[in-house]
Amino acid sequence: MDNPYVAALEVAHRQALHWVGSLDTRAVPPQATTAEIAEALGAELPEQPSPPEDVVTLLAEAGEQGLTAMPAGRFFGFVIGGTHPAAMAADWLVSAWDQNSALRDVTPAHTAVEDITATWLLDLLGLPPESAVGFVTGGTMANFTGLATGRDAVLRSVGWDVVQHGLAGGPRVRVLVGAERHDTVDLALRYLGLGAPEPVAVDDQGRLTPGALAAALETGGGAPTLVVLQAGNVHSGAFDPFEEAVDIAHRHGAWVHVDGAFGLWAAAAAARRHLMVGCESADSWATDAHKTLNVPYDSGLAIVRDPAALQASMGAEGAYLLRDATCQPLDKVPELSRRGRALPVWAVLRSLGRSGVADLVERLCDHASTFARELGRMPGVEVLNDVVFTQVCASFGSDERTQEVVQRLLADGTTWMTGSTWHGRRVLRISVSNWSTTEDDVARSLDAVRRVVADLERPARSHPR
Structure with a gap:
């Protein structure tokens, strides 16, 4: 009798490698709605059994477009890391x-x-x-x-x-x-x-x-x-x-x-x-x-x-x-x-060792400092916190303008940064937590912010008072 685990685990392995391999290029926000994923999965409980490998295939293929690329190096929305390969x-x-x-x-x-x-x-x-x-x-x-x-x-x-x-x-x-x-x-x-x-x-x-x-x-x-x-x-x-x-x-x-x-x-x-x-x-x-x-x-x-x-x-x-x-x-x-x-x-811990853990922490902090420095150089942008660890909060002027930046960044899809309210002001909050975030990820995300701000300025410039 064949081992019942083999086929299902092979599918899961193949689909997992496909997922992690796509993180550097895929848009960060999900590309399908809850309703669309539910329709693809099928709402009715089947009457008959299905082979495990077929179930895993359905889940992976139907679900992937409804996933946020949280493990990607360009996700800064919440204080959550990505999973280290050894872990x-x-x-x-x-x-x-x-x-x-x-x-x-x-x-x-x-x-x-x-x-x-x-x-x-x-x-x-x-x-x-x-x-x-x-x-x-x-x-x-x-x-x-x-x-x-x-x-x-x-x-x-x-x-x-x-x-x-x-x-x-x-x-x-x-x-x-x-x-x-x-x-x-x-x-x-x-x-x-x-x-x-x-x-x-x-x-x-x-x-x-x-x-x-x-x-x-x-x-x-x-x-x-x-x-x-x-x-x-x-x-x-x-x-x-x-x-x-x-x-x-x-x-x-x-x-x-x-x-x-x-x-x-x-x-x-x-x-x-x-x-x-x-x-x-x-x-x-x-x-x-x-x-x-x-x-x-x-x-x-x-x-x-x-x-x-x-x-x-x-x-x-x-x-x-x-x-x-x-x-x-x-x-x-x-x-x-x-x-x-x-x-x-x-x-x-065994994979990183003492120096690797220290380097990980410092790298996250350095990326946060880069975000704060470059955002602070953009006209009309104010970094509101002293950046001592991995968090950055920035205002783009009025609450309405800051919220518009947040919404346009999500629509752009290059990066995910969360809107929040701190000390009574709307902010763009950046949480740098992922081991895989690179300097290139930071640069791409900053370019997305610049692009959104430039687009936001364009209508105002085309209709001077």
């Missing part, structure tokens, strides 16, 4: 091996990789070597895991056992956040039953103000408190003043969590490491390896200084689970069933 190949193995990586002795191959990868990550990110690393689905769940551990810890510190008693009837947990935190922090707090946080004033780059944090903590009356800091503002790329803020928070007995979805990787590059000074003194950290490290999706990292606290919040028991007293992978994450998330992270 992509390792991720294929994760699916082929089909392991539930929850228990150490059941999947020793994954456990060994997870242990090694955790050690490398803590070293690269400059975090305490005794910390525990949980491999979760993404940045949102990384924040959830760190904040859940902090919630339980600060409640224990005032004599309330949330594991036994839940939140009802217990002390209210205060959560202080910078006014420009990412929305996923609020989302995680909602999941945790903590409600809306208390915003703390920030400066013009979105950095939390230590004096405002100190004043807010003074009014707490000793309530159990979480303080959330940020490594990488989603608009400016700015980093909170960790050294001062962590010290203030700890003097008031607060648990400090750092949302470093893309910015935590600044610690891996010598020229950016100063942005992270003091961050290592926090209690928990969250990042997403899919962003700056360019690992496939489903690659969040939840890091907690106190492994026992993490296990107390996330650990699961079951008579059928083959486990002992040793901390298990499942004790560090919210899920029990989970794929081998550590393998792609290990693969890209």
Whole structure:
């Protein structure tokens, strides 16, 4: 009997190579609508089975025109990386091996990789070597895991056992956040039953103000408190003043969590490491390896200084689970069933090495600086942020004109840059996150901006007042 996997995997391999081979030349936006893709796939569930290879062929051929070229070097729309080749190949193995990586002795191959990868990550990110690393689905769940551990810890510190008693009837947990935190922090707090946080004033780059944090903590009356800091503002790329803020928070007995979805990787590059000074003194950290490290999706990292606290919040028991007293992978994450998330992270770290990770971070930052410099030379364009990492925000004058530039860039198709609103102004936001972005990609994207601006000027010049 023929192996039923071979034909389907051969089709997937061929179609995947076709897709990645097209990224340099294809338009970045999708070329078909949802309705068109649905029609090509067929809306009715078939009555009879189909060969797996036929199903994969249909999916690839019908779906390709409805894909955004997010892995391309000219996609700057969101803070998402492309997948490094070593990580992509390792991720294929994760699916082929089909392991539930929850228990150490059941999947020793994954456990060994997870242990090694955790050690490398803590070293690269400059975090305490005794910390525990949980491999979760993404940045949102990384924040959830760190904040859940902090919630339980600060409640224990005032004599309330949330594991036994839940939140009802217990002390209210205060959560202080910078006014420009990412929305996923609020989302995680909602999941945790903590409600809306208390915003703390920030400066013009979105950095939390230590004096405002100190004043807010003074009014707490000793309530159990979480303080959330940020490594990488989603608009400016700015980093909170960790050294001062962590010290203030700890003097008031607060648990400090750092949302470093893309910015935590600044610690891996010598020229950016100063942005992270003091961050290592926090209690928990969250990042997403899919962003700056360019690992496939489903690659969040939840890091907690106190492994026992993490296990107390996330650990699961079951008579059928083959486990002992040793901390298990499942004790560090919210899920029990989970794929081998550590393998792609290990693969890209093993492929790049220490210097390669540093070069990757610096290259992304250099591209962002090039965007800011060249945009700033264009008439009528204002770069609104200090470019310290990978984010650039530019205004083209009025909000209406800026939005028109955004829309015309998308119609042009050469590049994808997202419109946003920052400090009450519409902006073109550029997020440089892809390992494959080249100087040529940056130049082509800048030419597209110049072309759009020139086209926008043409009607006004042809009808002088």
